[in-house]
Structure formats: C-alpha cells, structure tokens
Amino acid sequence: MNQRAQGYWVVMASLFVAAVLAVLPLPPWLAWGRPEWLALVLIYWCIALPQRIGVVVALLSGLAMDVLEGAVLGQNAFALSVLALLSVALYQRLRVFSLWQQAGIVFLLIGIHQLICQWVQNLQGIGERSLLFLLPALTSALLWPLVLFLLRGLRRHFRVA
Template structure:
C-alpha cells in the first residue's frame, strides 16, 4: 500500500456526498440584497465537476435526488431543480469527454452555458407555476459561476486526487 495519501473506504462516496453537502450549504448562505442575484450556482457546478470527472459514478439519478433535496431546502415547487439539474447532468454526460480535454478557460465558458441552461429551464418552469421575472438578471449566476469555475475545479480535483476517488 502506498503511504502518503489516504485511501477512502467505499471508493470515496462519502467525499462526493460531502462536496454536494458543502454546495447545498453554500447555496443557502445569506448574502446582502444587492448581490443576492449574483450567487454562483454551487450545486450545479459541483454536479458538473463530478459528472465530468466520474461519469460512471455520478449521473442523472444523483442529479435528480440532489435537485429534489435542493427544492426542499429552497422551498421551491418540488421537482423544478430536480428536472433542471437532471438535464444539466445529461448534457454533461454527453460532453464529458470533450470537457475533460478543454483548458480551464474553455471549461469555464461551457460551465457558463450549462448553468445558463439550468437557470433558463428553472425560470421557464417557474413561469408555469405563476412566478414571472421582469428582467434577465436571473442569468447573472451563470457568469459568476464561470468566474468561480477554475478555482472550484482545482479544489475538487485536489480532493479527488488526495482521497484517490476513482
């Protein structure tokens, strides 16, 4: 056995779960009113990373469960986040081999597109439930998420390598 980095029992499922838990907590941290609309989509970005890095372990089922949990936490209509995150996981699964080859700047652009699709789907479905927005400011998180992507990618890759999650 190689000493130097810990071996995760169970293949790192707990670590993956813990990163999603941190993302859920970050999605609920109170922010000042002026920057509330600029909150990065932490859960979607962490989901994109794990689907891209480990498509055989994290997929659409995990995205659906995560979305249901996010719906309960945020108090939104049950299934809205679940459906939009499942679609994002599907698109990431389709593109994961290409995404892995892209440099971080191109990945950040693709994350901006994927999070933008997530935001559009969520707000489109909210319109069916009676909520209507007045402007396109709801798309601001996709830009902010793209700016945070390189750092999040490096952190999650470091965690994956440190705990040898495969």
C-alpha cells in the first residue's frame, strides 16, 4: 500500500512541476515557443501507467491549469482530457515506436491539444490568426526525448508501478 502512495506522490509532483514550468514568465519572443509541459508529462504518465493515470487526472490537471492561466474554465481541462484519452488508447503502439516516431506522435497529440485551445479562444474572439499557435507542439515534440528519459529515470528510481 505504501508503494502505491509513493508512486502517486511522484506522479503528482511531476505534474506540479510541469504546471509551474507552464506559467513561468518568459520574454514575449520566447513565450510563443513555450513547450506544453503539462501535456508532455501527462502523455508520459498515460503511456507508462495507463491503468492509473488517465482522463480523470487530465481533467483535474486541466482545471488547475485553467485557474493558473486565467483561461476559460474548462478549456485546458477539455483539451487535456482528449489528449489523455488518445494517449491511453494508443499507449501500446506508442511503447513500441522508436524515439523519433514517438516524438512525431507527440507533435500530433499536442497539436490536437493546441487546436482545441485555439478553437475555444476563437469562440471568445481572442484566438490567434496565424499558425504560430502550433509552435509549442513543435518545441514539445523536440523536447520529448528529454522528458521521456527524465521521467523514466524518476519512475525507475522511485519504483512507480
């Protein structure tokens, strides 16, 4: 029982760190390419522990992100829930892909996340008119190998199962 509690602690701590990284202030020229840290960490945990981490964790993380960013309540919750649903549905395939194939799938998943968020912002009238809103999907895909190795190392060190 203690092992399971320790595992949840590691998962929640990594999601918290990702949320903090997502709201750290950046210069305007760098903010356009900010990776979607919370989405990256959520994708990893959905692939690594699909029986424990899924749509409910994504929904709660998304609601927390909506509050942190001051976004419309439910924007990130919906987008991250869709992301988690797709990640859990594809986890067996993603595990056997090569690192760069996984990065390509991560690009598509986070691109879907960005499209959902952009759609909600367009409904509000504050959406971006160019395709620059997809830049975080590219930077997230490029950072996927680093996130994968870091979180895999944490999972193995703390024996999260």
